[in-house]
Amino acid sequence: MSKQTKDSTFPRRSGELAIVGGRVVPVVGDPIEGGTVLIRDGVIAEVGSRVKISKKAELIDAAGQWVLPGFVEAHGHVGVHEEGNGWAGQDTNEMTDPVGARFRALDAINPADEGFRDALAGGVTSVVVKPGSGNPIGGQTVAVKSWGRMVDEMVFAQPCSIKSALGENPKRVYGEKKQTPSTRLGVASVIRDALRKAQDYRARRDQAEKDGKPFDRDANSEVLVSVLSGEVPWCQHTHRADDIATALRLADEFGYRLVINHGTEGHLLADVLAERDIPVIIGPLFTSRSKVEVNQRDLRNPGLLAEAGVKIAITTDHPVVPINFLVYQAILSVKEGLDRATALRSITINPAEILGLADRVGSLEAGKDGDVVLWDGDPLEIMSRAQRVIIEGREVYHYDAAGRAGITADPYWTVREDKHR
Numbered sequence: 001m002s003k004q005t006k007d008s009t010f011p012r013r014s015g016e017l018a019i020v021g022g023r024v025v026p027v028v029g030d031p032i033e034g035g036t037v038l039i040r041d042g043v044i045a046e047v048g049s050r051v052k053i054s055k056k057a058e059l060i061d062a063a064g065q066w067v068l069p070g071f072v073e074a075h076g077h078v079g080v081h082e083e084g085n086g087w088a089g090q091d092t093n094e095m096t097d098p099v100g101a102r103f104r105a106l107d108a109i110n111p112a113d114e115g116f117r118d119a120l121a122g123g124v125t126s127v128v129v130k131p132g133s134g135n136p137i138g139g140q141t142v143a144v145k146s147w148g149r150m151v152d153e154m155v156f157a158q159p160c161s162i163k164s165a166l167g168e169n170p171k172r173v174y175g176e177k178k179q180t181p182s183t184r185l186g187v188a189s190v191i192r193d194a195l196r197k198a199q200d201y202r203a204r205r206d207q208a209e210k211d212g213k214p215f216d217r218d219a220n221s222e223v224l225v226s227v228l229s230g231e232v233p234w235c236q237h238t239h240r241a242d243d244i245a246t247a248l249r250l251a252d253e254f255g256y257r258l259v260i261n262h263g264t265e266g267h268l269l270a271d272v273l274a275e276r277d278i279p280v281i282i283g284p285l286f287t288s289r290s291k292v293e294v295n296q297r298d299l300r301n302p303g304l305l306a307e308a309g310v311k312i313a314i315t316t317d318h319p320v321v322p323i324n325f326l327v328y329q330a331i332l333s334v335k336e337g338l339d340r341a342t343a344l345r346s347i348t349i350n351p352a353e354i355l356g357l358a359d360r361v362g363s364l365e366a367g368k369d370g371d372v373v374l375w376d377g378d379p380l381e382i383m384s385r386a387q388r389v390i391i392e393g394r395e396v397y398h399y400d401a402a403g404r405a406g407i408t409a410d411p412y413w414t415v416r417e418d419k420h421r
Helices: 114-121 168-176 184-211 219-228 241-254 266-275 301-307 323-335 340-345 349-354 414-419
Strands: 016-024 032-040 043-048 058-061 066-069 071-076 124-129 137-140 142-145 155-158 162-165 234-238 258-262 280-282 312-314 372-375 386-391 394-399 405-407
Touching: 016 372, 071 312, 071 323, 071 349, 114 124, 114 323, 114 386, 114 394, 124 323, 137 184, 137 219, 162 219, 168 184, 184 219, 184 241, 234 241, 241 258, 241 266, 266 280, 266 301, 280 301, 301 312, 312 323, 312 349, 323 340
Parallel strands: 016 058, 016 066, 071 124, 162 234, 234 258, 258 280, 280 312
Antiparallel strands: 016 032, 032 043, 066 372, 124 142, 137 162, 142 155, 372 386, 386 394, 394 405
């Protein structure tokens, strides 16, 4: 089972859309004053200062505005942990089985969750939705766009990674049940046992295929084989330095692609992480020190990691921190020492690269999805606001001077409207 990137069935806007006259910030190149972003059939066709625009193209005048790629949230629970719905909207963790590689966040996402509208208000157009951290192996993550009427139209990578957890959460969940794992050593043992089973499963499966014999499939092992083969990264929830060391140890044993998630004490091992080229999705940063393993939570930590050479992405862990605060976490990290260019990359191209999505999102480049946000100023200035949000060439959100913010295109009616044009 390998990661499937796909052309989403998202209702892309047909024809040409030209965003002209703004300060275009591609992220991967120098800003372009008075630049143009040309989107054709939902895909960026050209970015530059001298772009030929056909007479049929719709124009958006971006004079005085900053034009950026949509932000990428690398670790959120939008749609699976619905806000304000209590038990009915809480589908983050299936805490009845410590090995849940077969569980898919995709199957629990509600596009009507208010978090998706908050994402648009904050300029976030792509979200990697993950199961929670209650299980040693929590399940499959999925990359979706922040607008749509059904998740199948929104998804563009499934599975994006596999979620796993070390530390306090799984030991608390299963300790309260008085079953394994109730300690850190138990959590690591559950992960090892599952991965060893997957190794044996792969050998038996490959031999059966070679011999042309039938083979009983195992849903957990099928997923974990894709991790062992390097096709899908392993997103490891871990805060404390000792748990990060365990994450590194397990990655050495099984050879998978490790991504540290949260990494609250990652700065204590920054040189080790940099030397091994292990990226860190760091955050949430706007929280109290609510438990032992986040005692060293500090807005300086992203800068310390980046300075050591670690590739970072900043996360809200929505709804722990509201997803529209993603850019504010980057702003205050700059205040505490993070380089501005790195801060911008940490919510655009870095998360896209870390999770294998950079062919679709994270920067303004020809061939990528037409996900563009117009800001009334530098987004790394606290008072700047996302004015217009475009996903795959379609404007889906606007904000006006009267203070009214809203969804420009209703996802439940857009397709019908298009058919009747």
